[in-house]
Amino acid sequence: LTGSKVCESGNALTEFVSPTDGIPIENNESKRRLYGVRILGRQVRMEKDGRFRAPFRPAYISGAFLIKSPEKEQKMENTQRFSAKKIALAAMFTALAFGLSFLDFPIFPATPFLKLDFSFAVLLLASYMLGPVFSELMIAAVYALHIPFGGTGGIGELANFIMANCFIFLPSLIYRFKKGLPTVLLSMFFGMLLQTAAALLTNRFIMFPLWAGDGAAEFFSSVIWYIIAFNLIKCAANGVITLLLYKRLKRVLKVFFD
Known part of the structure; x- marks a missing residue:
């Protein structure tokens, strides 16, 4: 016409x-x-x-x-940001990450308190799919639920919350504005470095003074390389799992959202 x-x-x-x-x-x-x-x-x-x-x-x-x-x-997009489907999916991922966080194990005999688990992979995967807002809510929920099961009165959970934000929230925030596999890889790499730095700071000034008291500085110096290696391994392992699952699970969730 x-x-x-x-x-x-x-x-x-x-x-x-x-x-x-x-x-x-x-x-x-x-x-x-x-x-x-x-x-x-x-x-x-x-x-x-x-x-x-x-x-x-x-x-x-x-x-x-x-x-x-x-x-x-x-x-x-703003209206659907907190849709019932997304809230249900976030709750499911939060419960899964919370459960996986108890399936932890030490990887260095010299530092049995440094335990590896794969809850970060679940949270990171969910954060890429649901965005940084849900990322922050899920991280906060997982470590808030952990407080009754921890022996530090919430101090350890606070330290883990800070480290999780470095490796999970930051990459999801970057991915929100620029998508694609190169962005995912680069954001994970910087998140890994940032989490390692945060782990050194939180252990030196939060966790070790709580455990070792006046001997915190000496104890920290003796295990500093274990802390660095542990966090690099933890981030790398969780990052690889996220990359392996992301594309396959994204196809399944596309049906869920459609």
């Missing part, structure tokens, strides 16, 4: 000039990205010259066409 108009993200309008010519783009309001238009139920693509090309010719055009604007998509 020559002369029919389609709304392009806001008030900018464009017209069909010919059924065989595709649709020229008139973006005189702002340079916003077009999100898609359908011709007879089939998706068309936008070429570099600024035209929508039909997947078949002649392109007989009929009916009404909607193009989602970035503003509407952002509002919808």
Whole structure:
């Protein structure tokens, strides 16, 4: 229908000039990205010259066409941020991470208090899928639930909460703004370094003074390399598991969210 108009993200309008010519783009309001238009139920693509090309010719055009604007998509995303499905999924991941945190084991005989578990993999995986807000909530929930089972009155849980934020929350925050495998790998690497640094600080100034009292500095000096090695191994192991599971589980969860 020559002369029919389609709304392009806001008030900018464009017209069909010919059924065989595709649709020229008139973006005189702002340079916003077009999100898609359908011709007879089939998706068309936008070429570099600024035209929508039909997947078949002649392109007989009929009916009404909607193009989602970035503003509407952002509002919808914000509205669905705490949907029932996401809350249920976050609760499931939190429970799984909490359970896995008790299946820990030491890897260095000289430091039996440094125990490896794989709860970080669950939390990191969930954080990439659900975003940094849920990441923070899940981390806080796991270590709050741990307080009655710990013997440090919440001090140890606070230290673990700080370290978990370095390796889990920070990568999920970066991934929120820039997705892709290179981002995942780079954010994990920096998260691993940051967690190792946080582990040194929290053990030196929080945990060891609680355990060793006046001998904290001497004890810390004797195990510093074990702490560094342990945290690097823990982050690497949990990171590898996350990478192995992410793509497969993402396909399953796509059905869940759709």
